[in-house]
Amino acid sequence: MHQDAxxxxxxxxxxxxxxQGISQEELGARAQLDxxxxxxxxxxxxxxxxxxxxxxxxxxxxSVAELFNVxxxx
Amino acid sequence: MHQDAxxxxxxxxxxxxxxQGISQEELGARAQLDxxxxxxxxxxxxxxxxxxxxxxxxxxxxSVAELFNVxxxx
DNA sequence: GTGTGACTAGAAGTCCGTG
DNA sequence: GCACGGACTTCTAGTCACA
Numbered sequence: 001m002h003q004d005a006x007x008x009x010x011x012x013x014x015x016x017x018x019x020q021g022i023s024q025e026e027l028g029a030r031a032q033l034d035x036x037x038x039x040x041x042x043x044x045x046x047x048x049x050x051x052x053x054x055x056x057x058x059x060x061x062x063s064v065a066e067l068f069n070v071x072x073x074x
Numbered sequence: 075m076h077q078d079a080x081x082x083x084x085x086x087x088x089x090x091x092x093x094q095g096i097s098q099e100e101l102g103a104r105a106q107l108d109x110x111x112x113x114x115x116x117x118x119x120x121x122x123x124x125x126x127x128x129x130x131x132x133x134x135x136x137s138v139a140e141l142f143n144v145x146x147x148x
Numbered sequence: 149g150t151g152t153g154a155c156t157a158g159a160a161g162t163c164c165g166t167g
Numbered sequence: 168g169c170a171c172g173g174a175c176t177t178c179t180a181g182t183c184a185c186a
């Protein structure tokens with residue numbers, strides 16, 4: 001976790017999403033967030049709020065702890 | 075992670091801060107955030123952004139993964 | 149040393165569209 | 168299915184005076 005944590009976060013979301021074989025649109029629908037916003041997050045352009053982090057984790061059906069339980073955030 | 079994740083988050087910050095024996099003011103100084111803002115976070119009144127989550131984790135000298143590595147977020 | 153309400157600027161987030 | 172932009176509304180960031 002150094003500079004550009006947001007891009008790391010976006011990549012993590014993207015990987016998890018693709019691992020489930022769903023589109024940004026589908027993830028957005030599940031999390032009740034706009035598809036273009038999901039796109040921005042995955043590209044590291046959005047400074048996501050905690051509530052939305054929780055929404056996205058839920059949509060990906062994992063816990064917040066699991067979401068960050070990777071070397072990039074350790 | 076059920077209702078009021080923000081309050082869980084605030085409590086977590088508070089516990090970590092107190093475990094280090096530092097004041098909100100000191101934590102704020104380390105994270106370069108206002109002490110009243112830290113206060114609001116600990117009380118679950120602020121929907122913190124990811125960038126600030128990272129700043130606070132750094133100020134507490136732990137990783138983001140560790141920050142969420144508790145039952146409340148699992 | 150902390151809780152709280154209020155405030156403004158600027159970022160978050162939505163909704164329309166394009167290639 | 169995704170990146171990206173413009174215009175728009177809603178919310179957070181950041182700070183203050185006061186208790």
